[in-house]
Amino acid sequence: MRYAETGYNLEIDLSRGNIERVETDPRETELYLGGLGTSAKILWERVPPEVDPFSPDNLLIFSAGLLCGTPATGCNRTIVATISPQTLLMAFSMMGGFWAPELKYAGYDKVILRGKSPDLVYIWINNDKVEIRDASHLRGKGAVETQELIQQELNEPRAQVAAIGLAGENRVYFASIEQGRSSASRLGLGAVMGDKGVKAIAVRGTRDINVAQPEKFMELCNEVMDYIQWRNEHPIPGVMPILQGLGSPQEMKVHDEKWHTENFMWGNARVRRKGFWNEDIAKEWSDTLDSMRRRLISCFNCPMTCGATIQPPDRPTYMMKCFSKLTYTMAAYADLEFGLGIAQSATEYGVDGFSTPQVMAFALELLEDGILTKDDFPGMPEDNEGRFHWLLDRIVRREGIGDVLANGTYWAAKAIGKGAEAYAHNTIKKHEQLPLKLSMLNPIYFLMYCTGEKINITQIEGQFPQAPFPTREEREAFVKDWFQVPDEKFKQYFLDWELRGENSIPFYPTPEMCCDIVDWQERMHYIDDALGMCAGLSSFPLKPPYHIHNYPKFISAGAGIEMDEEKLTEAIRRYRTLVRANNIRRGMRRKDERPPQDHWKKRFPELEEKLLDTYYEFKGWNKDGIPTKETLHALGLDYVFEEFEKRGVYSDDEDAPEQRTSAEKDKEA
């Protein structure tokens, strides 16, 4: 009997309309856990670097995490993995909501899509019954609208539906997959889904999920529940409000946006507006949020109310989460009412809330500076807000300039030329980043920005405070009940970290300490992505209920796999390395691992080199960021080494790998 997981994947070949239920090997679960881990393995085995993101041979894998569907609080994430059309690297993005547990209850751990359907279809998974159904009547429908239409059509309001909107259908490189109050938004997963001709996957399940040691598992769940309650009553002093508690940043509750609006950049990640926040704006924005927000809502089996249903005037209700609250507002130099309104369209179209506003602001900046001209924007309204709505409509339809912009700032700038590249200034590995521009280089963040293969800072940071606390007393108070640390040394690192002087950034924490800190933070995200745990209860907030000490127990009692901290850490290293191996095979190297040039004003090239050298060595990667033979062998990944050898990865000169990634060359041509 399999515990926590179902032991079955659904393999769907869209070209031939073939559906198979395939039993998985429990030994793989032990080595790669599940979710991201086993998906990275499947991509390694079945999607060689010659496969273009929009090739029928690319896979799109929807995976429940290993513990999804068990009573573990907050374990509800779907991990979607594929090859990104934007970065041309392995992409994975998570969504909360209700889809992954439902898939488990239907009897599957993953849905693996391959091929391409000639017509637009949707997939209906109802326990054992799986159908590919016509979706031509849903063409052009919104992602939220589609979810409801399918539920009605199936007469099954409890079906959970993951759907794309117009952006996904038109293969916009930052198209999202929307589901309930969540979305897998980053890196263009929705575009791959659209390319495969799949409008939606609906799932309904009424089967049991078993756990190996019931009493023990419940005891662990109850501990987590108790700690969540305690932690909700004990916010962390000394950090900004959204970092004090658990959950995703509580953007749907917070009215005070002084920190975001004055520290994040407006427009095309350009302008910092110090002193922006004042009483009038606070009042106006609070009224806006209060008048549009109907209810605070949660994902499956989670008490944190991180999302909300939003009802803008004269628009349908939609569900919002987190920072998309402000991204449109700030890109357009507008107010919150505009932001919450346009986000409704954006959610229906199914686009990423980070990239989309930035792409639009980038286009308008190019217009302002004469690189694009009025002729490129025929029919665009004169008013600022109208322009953003107009641009969004062009992008998701790939009409005119929208067709260029739909590939994101990096590719759009290349296509436009005339110096447009300098305006696509806020990307890493071709992907738009948070609009943050800071002064002094932070060595921890430098490493995270460079080496994070989810290519999004919020998906690697979390466990270590973002900045030192001013006084030793405050630091001592902070470390007192900091039992989540994997090792006592982290407390010392933090205690000795000062705002100014010798022990301050950029030279403290030292490169060696930074390695430990980054590795710990990344490790927690990777484990969440394999188990299906929401980062909001684990890797993202300070002092979370799930940590490296109780996770092995959850896996043992839940999945029946004997686990301890050491074995778990090794498993994480194994599939984390496999993610990198997929990317190395696709040409990613040290040269790609750098933050936006203007992210910090004060840069330290020598220190930065040293940081990367030290971190690569710490990780067991060579100077170019490639996992070494010894590292791969120790993790049981000899097959990766053999492939690297065969492909001459270790002997590459700088340009060689890029010649092999045909997709990038095609686009550049």
Next chain:
Amino acid sequence: MGEKKKKIVKTIKVNADLCNGCRACEVICSAFHAQPKYSSNNPARSRIRIVRYPLRDIYVPVYAGEYTAAECMGRDKYIIDGKEYEECAFCRASCPSRDIFKEPDSGLPLKCDMCEGEDEPLCVKWCLVDALTYEEREEEEEVEEGQEEKELDIGLESLAKKYGVQELMDAVARMSMKDEGIKTVQPQE
């Protein structure tokens, strides 16, 4: 004149305005009632369900009450605060008109037992947003002397209603035959 008798009524008070729609109640309920306890979970087996239409802002946790053999005549619609609810949204019956509150495999009816043996129903314990709270109320009710029906009578009556008295008697006869059968294994004198 009937005699007044005090009685403790155990209830789960539902504040639908506070519900966040997370379905933790369904998870823990089905886990608690699994055999062995907590060995599995499956919201389809839960004795509490959330009727949930997020975009219409409808969140109604409803916990399982009595089994009913027949559909009711009702199925009216209610509009409350501009939101349209099916009458069924508030109904606790395990009933032929819908599939909730029935074991998914056998179709047998499910009924909330307030998590016997626990301090409070576990759905209440797991509802950190306090949409569900546990209440024990003392109520007085009039009991007519000599009219107290025993549980067995009530049970048999409902079975008789469903299957007919003859069927029921036949079933009882069959059951007693089985018992006889076991006895015959014993050595005869």
